[in-house]
Amino acid sequence: MSETGALDSLLHEDRRFPPPEPFRRDALISDPAIYDEAAADPEAWWARWAAELDWYEPWHTVLEWTPPHAKWFVGGKLNVCHNCIDRHLEGPRRNKAALIWEGEPGDTRVMTYYGLHRRVAKFAHVLRNLGVEKGDRVAIYLPMVPEAAIAMLACARIGAVHSVVFGGFSPDSLADRIVDAGAKVLITADGGYRRGTLIPLKNNADRAMEHTPSIEHCIVVARTPSTARELDVRMSAGRDLWYHDLMRDIEGGVPCEPMDSEDNLFILYTSGTTGRPKGVVHTTGGYLTQCQATTRWVFDLKEDDRYWCTADVGWITGHSYIVYGPLANGATVFMYEGAPDWPNRGRFWHLCEKYGITVFYTAPTAIRAFMRWGEEWPAKYDLSQLRLLGTVGEPINPEAWMWYHEVIGEKRCPIVDTWWQTETGAIMITPLPGVTETKPGTATRPFPGIEAQIRSEAGEEVKAGYLAVTKPWPSMLRTIWGDDERFRETYWSKWPDTYFPGDGARTDDDGYFWILGRVDDVLNVAGHRIGTMEVESALVDDHRVAEAAVVGKKHDVKGQSIAAFVTLKEGHEPSTDTADELKQHVVEKIGAIARPELILFTVDLPKTRSGKIMRRLLQDIAEGRAVGDTTTLADPEVVRRLQQRYEEG
Ligand code: WTA
Numbered sequence: 241m242s243e244t245g246a247l248d249s250l251l252h253e254d255r256r257f258p259p260p261e262p263f264r265r266d267a268l269i270s271d272p273a274i275y276d277e278a279a280a281d282p283e284a285w286w287a288r289w290a291a292e293l294d295w296y297e298p299w300h301t302v303l304e305w306t307p308p309h310a311k312w313f314v315g316g317k318l319n320v321c322h323n324c325i326d327r328h329l330e331g332p333r334r335n336k337a338a339l340i341w342e343g344e345p346g347d348t349r350v351m352t353y354y355g356l357h358r359r360v361a362k363f364a365h366v367l368r369n370l371g372v373e374k375g376d377r378v379a380i381y382l383p384m385v386p387e388a389a390i391a392m393l394a395c396a397r398i399g400a401v402h403s404v405v406f407g408g409f410s411p412d413s414l415a416d417r418i419v420d421a422g423a424k425v426l427i428t429a430d431g432g433y434r435r436g437t438l439i440p441l442k443n444n445a446d447r448a449m450e451h452t453p454s455i456e457h458c459i460v461v462a463r464t465p466s467t468a469r470e471l472d473v474r475m476s477a478g479r480d481l482w483y484h485d486l487m488r489d490i491e492g493g494v495p496c497e498p499m500d501s502e503d504n505l506f507i508l509y510t511s512g513t514t515g516r517p518k519g520v521v522h523t524t525g526g527y528l529t530q531c532q533a534t535t536r537w538v539f540d541l542k543e544d545d546r547y548w549c550t551a552d553v554g555w556i557t558g559h560s561y562i563v564y565g566p567l568a569n570g571a572t573v574f575m576y577e578g579a580p581d582w583p584n585r586g587r588f589w590h591l592c593e594k595y596g597i598t599v600f601y602t603a604p605t606a607i608r609a610f611m612r613w614g615e616e617w618p619a620k621y622d623l624s625q626l627r628l629l630g631t632v633g634e635p636i637n638p639e640a641w642m643w644y645h646e647v648i649g650e651k652r653c654p655i656v657d658t659w660w661q662t663e664t665g666a667i668m669i670t671p672l673p674g675v676t677e678t679k680p681g682t683a684t685r686p687f688p689g690i691e692a693q694i695r696s697e698a699g700e701e702v703k704a705g706y707l708a709v710t711k712p713w714p715s716m717l718r719t720i721w722g723d724d725e726r727f728r729e730t731y732w733s734k735w736p737d738t739y740f741p742g743d744g745a746r747t748d749d750d751g752y753f754w755i756l757g758r759v760d761d762v763l764n765v766a767g768h769r770i771g772t773m774e775v776e777s778a779l780v781d782d783h784r785v786a787e788a789a790v791v792g793k794k795h796d797v798k799g800q801s802i803a804a805f806v807t808l809k810e811g812h813e814p815s816t817d818t819a820d821e822l823k824q825h826v827v828e829k830i831g832a833i834a835r836p837e838l839i840l841f842t843v844d845l846p847k848t849r850s851g852k853i854m855r856r857l858l859q860d861i862a863e864g865r866a867v868g869d870t871t872t873l874a875d876p877e878v879v880r881r882l883q884q885r886y887e888e889g
Contacts, residue, residue, distance in 0.1 A: 267674025344578025361493020383432025406554025501525030519721030665715030
């Protein structure tokens with residue numbers, strides 16, 4: 241949503257939704273006093289949560305804070321896989337469904353905690369036999385199949401550090417991430433289903449592995465055996481191994497490796513303001529503590545819930561709220577492989593009915609697509625099991641919030657609008673569904689134990705400005721993989737000892753936080769973070785392009801779409817074909833999520849006298865607004881010509 245949209249809703253929003261009485265009565269938390277209790281001593285508060293996990297050795301210090309580096313539960317030893325699986329095997333959860341899965345073609349699988357344990361322990365053994373040791377990196381490039389969770393948990397079991405790469409990324413993007421992390425093993429699949437077609441993951445992986453000398457083995461899950469002949473999957477002898485062969489031949493599992501609370505659990509790459517994605521590093525004890533706490537309280541998670549988070553495991557939401565948070569709580573997680581509109585636009589609601597989903601967590605961009613597809617789709621299905629709805633990924637516009645509330649939640653379900661990031665690891669600002677009175681468009685208040693403020697550039701607390709997190713929190717990123725300087729520079733240089741998330745925010749009379757969106761050169765396209773510089777680098781990588789500038793353009797469903805202003809080198813003429821080829825080039829370099837919607841050719845780009853491209857101005861042009869003050873431009877004529885071109889279409 242645009243900043244002005246959020247502002248309008250903030251200024252005019254007076255609809256209030258207290259927790260519905262029946263919900264409040266049964267909620268795990270309904271007493272607002274817990275906010276004060278947590279604020280009185282946040283370290284003691286988080287230590288109480290950490291104590292809900294199983295530890296091999298207790299910590300001696302809750303928090304060691306030498307800004308910008310924090311260590312949580314120092315000296316403690318635990319294993320994430322043990323806490324997500326093994327410890328549930330003792331009691332009645334042994335035979336409880338841990339994962340219920342449906343593939344896009346309609347195939348289904350159910351794994352109990354016992355069954356999940358057996359597979360994870362065996363696969364951990366496989367990895368160890370291939371020479372994967374504690375601290376080694378393992379790249380995972382899989383569709384949304386149970387093996388994605390199994391692979392992550394198997395890494396955690398032996399102390400290997402996973403780096404999951406979203407299956408929609410290109411071979412180049414995959415290769416960059418493997419090289420940066422120095423991964424030894426790559427786990428992929430022959431293919432995956434998306435809107436009825438096969439995504440050729442192994443072929444992509446082969447192209448990536450031409451540039452990844454660190455990879456010793458590639459393990460391939462046979463996801464599409466009956467249809468995959470058309471994918472022409474080739475196995476390179478010695479390097480490539482079938483998952484099912486390895487699992488058949490291995491004898492038994494391996495136990496969990498006791499890990500230091502501050503040992504690395506995973507790396508996850510995300511976009512920033514430079515062309516190179518950054519490897520966000522998360523560790524063990526603090527991460528799991530906050531995942532467990534937020535999953536339980538934000539989603540009011542109970543033993544008999546059937547919980548569905550629609551994210552892909554390739555993003556942080558999939559890590560924390562499909563795998564680690566829910567399984568640490570012993571929940572039943574539903575996982576779906578494919579697209580929401582396949583074979584028709586009722587698929588999600590059909591799944592909710594079929595599996596009796598009670599808690600549903602998705603993104604505003606999906607909600608806006610559902611709105612556009614019409615109420616007739618959810619109306620065909622029985623959604624009466626749903627009791628709680630969540631959103632994440634971008635600001636939710638009030639119309640979408642109200643539609644979600646009325647059409648999907650049938651006015652019965654509270655909505656939790658959760659603000660957080662890859663870097664924060666877990667939810668930071670959110671309603672508690674049995675406590676908080678919600679308003680459409682605001683993530684409301686920091687989770688108990690979290691402290692946030694809205695600050696000016698100078699660091700004063702203000703009503704509108706930048707979001708700031710003022711105290712360390714357990715699941716915070718520890719560094720950027722291989723680049724601690726970038727970690728300091730990006731997040732900790734704006735104000736002393738305070739985390740800068742890169743978002744703008746406002747507050748209202750209730751003290752609620754209204755997140756307005758990114759204030760840096762990061763776009764949010766359909767809930768995916770994409771750096772403008774990444775797309776620019778992909779464009780100038782084409783031999784015809786001299787210079788490119790990328791901006792976000794308001795989009796009704798995606799929130800933002802990508803608009804690129806391109807200058808061609810001498811001897812190349814703009815044409816629709818060239819524009820299409822450039823779009824395709826970006827898809828090949830990064831992935832389909834980065835495809836520019838609009839390419840506009842220009843002879844020059846508007847720059848300040850110091851040579852900085854004026855993105856604000858380009859955005860005004862892309863969004864068709866009047867161009868503002870141009871006096872700081874080197875050549876104001878450029879803008880006039882650009883705008884004319886735009887208006888001519
Ligand atoms: C945006 C996704 C408003 C924000 C978990 C943040 C949101 C970025 C919300 C992180 C929300 C996420 N309201 N904005 N509820 N949730 N954002 O790393 O700009 O993929 O900085 O993590 O998404 O995106 P990321």
